[in-house]
Amino acid sequence: MQVLKFGGTSVASAENIEKVIAIVTRALAHGPVVLVVSALGGTTDALISAGRAAASGDESFRQALRQLEARHFTAAEQLLPSFEAQAEIQPWLTAQFTELVLLADGIFALGELSPRTLDRLMSYGELLSSRLVVAALQARGVAAAWADSRQLIRTNSRFSMALLEEVATEQLVADFQAKTTENLWVAPGFIAADAEGHTTTLGRGGSDYTAAILAAALGAEKLEIWTDVSGMLTADPRLVRSARPIARISYEEAMELSHFGAKVLYAPTVQPVRQRGIPMWIKNTFAPQDYGTLVEVAPPPSIGVVRGLSSIGNLALLNLEGSGMVGVPGFSARLFAALARARINVVLITQSSSEHSICVGVNEGDVPAAQAVVDEEFAAEIAADRLEPLRPETGLAIVALVGDMMRNHPGISGRLFSALGHNGVNIRAIAQGASERNISTVIRAADVRKAINVLHEEFFEATYKQVNLFILGPGNVGGKLLSQLAQQQEYLRDKLALDLRVVAIANSRHCLVSDEGGLDLTTWPEALDKAPALSLPELTQLIIDKNLRNSVFVDVTANPAAADQYAPLLAKSVAVVACNKVAASAAYASYRQLKQLARDFNTKYLFETNVGAGLPVIGTLADLTRSGDVVRRMQAVLSGTLNFVFNNYDGTRPFAEVVAQAQAEGYTEPDPRLDLNGSDVARKILILAREAGQQLEMSDVANESFLPASCLEGDVAAFYKELAVHEPHFRALYDAAASQGKRLKFVAQYADGQASVGLQQIAPGHDLYELRGKDNVVLFYTDRYPEQPLVVKGAGAGAEVTASGVFADIIRAARL
């Protein structure tokens, strides 16, 4: 005997029922079949709302029932081609709907819908669908007997969620089997009856359960649950696009996953087949060729140890806390007894070993009742201040990892916590049974999508990690960065398993945001011009609200207001990558705060390009200090612009023209005066000193500017004019150095807690002398490099190299 169950979508229309018939006909070739069907998709909901409308005096229930009637008549017409077959079923359908209307009229008259009446009302869905399927089969020459599940399955009288009476059911099934000759029975799912013959139901989704009960009672060789997806998936596909079917799974794992929200299977279904060791398949009616999922005793181990992820929402935590609980036996018994009296289902339990609190998870809808019964139960202890009143917390969800093999693998929870922690997902409670088959975490409902995706990547996608970028300032450097990202996207997927998606690009006028899948990195300039404006705080809020996993904010502006966004973003575990130097060179306290926030919220604040553009200057310094070395002295040329200017200025061309060339080639700051007056270099040596462990402020950096003060009055155009006016000054500086065979270098120095920047004449043979083009050089003198310094040298400015430094920081942030 095989038991096949088809869900609501599988029998939602005549066309779908044809598919069901084809599958059943094929199965019959292998032996007798019990076919269990759900109501036509949407019917149960329609019946419930019609019943509720009737109970509340709303006559719209009549129209709803007329619509249901029409739908069933249409299905009958489509399924039964012959006039005779239709003539046979139509009076029966009419009689059913007459009964249904009478029942609803009764509800309307009484103004009350009891659980018992609701069960009766709902039962029509499956009664109608199963009869239609029998008629359709018979019309195609397939002999089928209709088996009324109310005469096969005995339950108690707990209406809407009746409990199975196993022994009586087995007897009823055996009796029916003894008197039935057909090889195919068609039974309505979901419904049963109590000892008095009242119709009961087995809980929403209960048709799966019906099939499992019948399979167990008949000792079937297999149970097939036919639905609209190709088996149980590694995660809810509405949340995780890359979720994939699980080929084989144990009963226990299937039970855990279905209990924790995997809607494909009604949780109680597993128990009856598990008891008898009956293999259960989950198959897709619309893709019968797909393998589906086989639920069995001992499936092969899953490669990634974790078999699946699931989640349930609408959860509340109830926290019972107080010193009066410590070491006193019986508290939990009283808590659970009180909840049970109010028929409140406890979804999860945790208790700390201090015994100072017990925390239980319940459905949010049960919170008021729970609060009332628990506070009443513990009224005396609360009054005596030995317990606090029950504290409910709502807006939560459970995300669970499921897998039989987890118990043999240390480190699974470590990976779970670390993946969630890096993404700013706060875990409110944790539960793990001694079987270690399920690790459940309670998190904010708003974090579920992110958490499930992060965990899916961690445990199932050895292949890709999605990283979501928000890029501010697609100018000189930002534009190059976007080209590099576009060019490298495929390589990163193939070689580093990183799926870098640019979710938003913003400049000072527009903000372009992608809906799904990331922005097209070839057409963004035109799209950005048409995009609406968004203020910086609004952009920050958007990033927070999107709540995407592995989010990175990339600041490629020179804007102080942009730097103000780092703190709120880091506090939400959004990584910050900046070539903007404002934040790292602002007040020491705020620089520290940002670094601390990154540590506290398990994320990264990276600004390697703040010094030496794409050169590994800050990274090298960090490697030195991390390994215990102490930086005693630094000497450096840190301005690409000034090095370029002094390398190219010899009096044959005006100084202003050489500066303009540096700007045109993309070496200067957006405001070139910051380079020329030494501020940019001062910021850089300040950042290096801080990274070396010194608590310095910008005002501590001595800046001996070579620029006449009048050059800084007015705007950038005035600055260039004034440079021209002071040509003799620059010529004199050059001549003084050249006459001694020396070169001009704008040098940054740090020693003994003191930092300074200024123009120096450098003699041949000096470490700073041979420094071409726009190059930078940093000499680190440390305890381990006391005389011969550790040298970092190379191109220190330019959009391309800076963009590649930012890119490298993005990869660091992404891999955490």
Ligand SMILES: NC(=O)C1=CN([C@@H]2O[C@H](COP(=O)(O)OP(=O)(O)OC[C@H]3O[C@@H](n4cnc5c(N)ncnc54)[C@H](O)[C@@H]3O)[C@@H](O)[C@H]2O)C=CC1
């Ligand atoms: N050019 C270089 O060699 C290096 C540059 N940097 C840094 O790179 C940063 C960018 O430099 P460039 O690309 O040359 O500048 P840029 O002026 O070409 O680009 C800046 C971009 O920021 C945008 N922006 C400015 N204020 C904004 C706001 N409030 N909101 C949104 N967008 C805003 C502008 O619209 C523009 O798209 C600067 O902080 C600079 O210090 C760092 C290392 C080397």
Ligand SMILES: N[C@@H](CC=O)C(=O)O
């Ligand atoms: N304007 C800067 C660019 C890098 O920080 C420079 O010239 O060095």
